[in-house]
Amino acid sequence: MPGVLTAIADPSVRAAFREWLVRIADDELVIGHRHSEWTGFGPDIESDVAMSSIAQEELGHGRAFYEQIAQDEGSDIDRLAFGRAPHEYRHAALLEQENDGWEYSIVRLVLYEAFEVARLRLVAASGQEPVAGLARILTREERYHGLFAETWLTRLAGGPPEGPGRVQAALDAAWPDALGLFEATSADDMLLRAGVLTSSPAAQREAWIDAVRPVLDRCGLALPTAAAREGGRRGEHTPAFDRLLAQMTEVWRSDPEARW
Amino acid sequence: MVTIAADTLERAVWDILATVEDPELPISIVDLGLVRDVRIEDGRVSVRLVPTWIACPALGVIRRRVRDALVSLAGVRDAAVDYTYDEPWTLERVTARGRAQLASHGLSVPRCRFAEPPVCPYCGSHDVVAESLFGPTLCRATYLCRSCRNPFERFKPPAEA
Numbered sequence: 001m002p003g004v005l006t007a008i009a010d011p012s013v014r015a016a017f018r019e020w021l022v023r024i025a026d027d028e029l030v031i032g033h034r035h036s037e038w039t040g041f042g043p044d045i046e047s048d049v050a051m052s053s054i055a056q057e058e059l060g061h062g063r064a065f066y067e068q069i070a071q072d073e074g075s076d077i078d079r080l081a082f083g084r085a086p087h088e089y090r091h092a093a094l095l096e097q098e099n100d101g102w103e104y105s106i107v108r109l110v111l112y113e114a115f116e117v118a119r120l121r122l123v124a125a126s127g128q129e130p131v132a133g134l135a136r137i138l139t140r141e142e143r144y145h146g147l148f149a150e151t152w153l154t155r156l157a158g159g160p161p162e163g164p165g166r167v168q169a170a171l172d173a174a175w176p177d178a179l180g181l182f183e184a185t186s187a188d189d190m191l192l193r194a195g196v197l198t199s200s201p202a203a204q205r206e207a208w209i210d211a212v213r214p215v216l217d218r219c220g221l222a223l224p225t226a227a228a229r230e231g232g233r234r235g236e237h238t239p240a241f242d243r244l245l246a247q248m249t250e251v252w253r254s255d256p257e258a259r260w
Numbered sequence: 261m262v263t264i265a266a267d268t269l270e271r272a273v274w275d276i277l278a279t280v281e282d283p284e285l286p287i288s289i290v291d292l293g294l295v296r297d298v299r300i301e302d303g304r305v306s307v308r309l310v311p312t313w314i315a316c317p318a319l320g321v322i323r324r325r326v327r328d329a330l331v332s333l334a335g336v337r338d339a340a341v342d343y344t345y346d347e348p349w350t351l352e353r354v355t356a357r358g359r360a361q362l363a364s365h366g367l368s369v370p371r372c373r374f375a376e377p378p379v380c381p382y383c384g385s386h387d388v389v390a391e392s393l394f395g396p397t398l399c400r401a402t403y404l405c406r407s408c409r410n411p412f413e414r415f416k417p418p419a420e421a
Contacts, residue, residue, distance in 0.1 A: 046391060046392040046394070049392065049395070050393065053398060054394070056315055057315040057398065060313075060315020060316070063315075064314050129345075130345045130346070131345075133344075133346055136345075136348065137311075137314060137345055137348050137349075140348060140418035140419045141418045141419070143418075144416075144419060147393065
């Protein structure tokens with residue numbers, strides 16, 4: 001059965017869609033790894049298990065997207081996930097930043113989940129099966145992540161005086177990187193022209209701000225005004241990613257041919 | 261090579277699929293509603309499964325178990341087992357027997373939707389509180405019953421669309 005990429009006749013569109021699949025998979029792999037750093041360190045046992053489950057799910061989602069690429073190209077998904085040079089990863093910087101306190105992780109989760117659900121809906125509407133079907137399924141799974149994130153955000157922002165200030169500071173820190181989720185490359189133009197995507201990065205960004213604004217408003221948080229920090233979608237990453245990649249790939253690099 | 265009538269082989273395939281258990285729950289994959297379709301052509305069996313949760317670590321184990329079970333059948337020359345994203349896995353796919361098995365395992369099982377009011381599996385009370393949407397496996401949430409004071413787990417499908 002031909003995979004999703006093989007089915008796209010135009011090589012430029014195929015390359016652009018591959019780029020999108022890599023972005024999605026890389027976003028999920030990297031945030032999954034960051035979330036997993038809370039395992040054993042969450043503020044309470046339920047949140048620890050929840051963040052660990054979310055980590056497990058995001059890694060599994062990343063795997064499902066890598067599989068779509070590997071199936072078409074006859075490549076090994078572990079090599080795809082772990083065997084690339086840093087500049088070959090296409091995730092946004094938001095996902096690679098260190099967990100700078102529980103409030104930062106929760107703010108990042110709120111911002112990323114809103115983005116992710118909207119992106120999955122775009123992919124679901126792309127007509128590119130079986131990836132579109134996968135995206136439809138994942139939209140349902142992600143709902144619980146968003147609920148968990150917003151519940152915690154409300155709790156932190158409504159806490160004693162120290163809480164709101166710390167959450168606002170985390171939001172201010174995360175905001176430029178969050179806007180970087182929408183960084184446009186030629187792949188976006190190509191997919192828009194081909195009708196695979198039905199919304200430009202700029203329009204996606206506006207819709208995302210409309211989605212997160214009421215959530216932040218309800219928590220008494222101010223929408224930051226800082227500009228986007230970009231580069232991730234072109235393979236430019238921060239030193240935080242070098243450290244993450246080194247740790248994440250340590251076991252795989254010890255014997256890339258091993259079968260687990 | 262044994263030659264077996266097509267309908268006999270198809271029945272044997274479904275019978276053996278019903279013996280394959282989910283590694284995390286005491287329920288067969290047929291009762292859990294994982295089998296989307298079975299195709300048999302000239303002794304080559306192709307089974308398509310619907311994943312419950314995409315990141316469920318049991319998916320690989322289930323796929324192996326299904327394949328091993330199929331190739332052990334007389335008349336099966338080859339077996340392919342794949343997951344399909346054609347349709348989501350929902351509670352409606354679980355059989356009545358499957359629900360009963362999950363319930364006797366101590367799980368609270370929603371009748372139609374996860375969003376419906378939860379019921380304590382021990383005393384039947386609705387006076388329960390959700391403790392966490394994320395339980396010991398991806399498909400379970402944890403609750404406390406305020407009537408009988410027992411903690412319990414509730415079967416959790418992906419959120420309804």
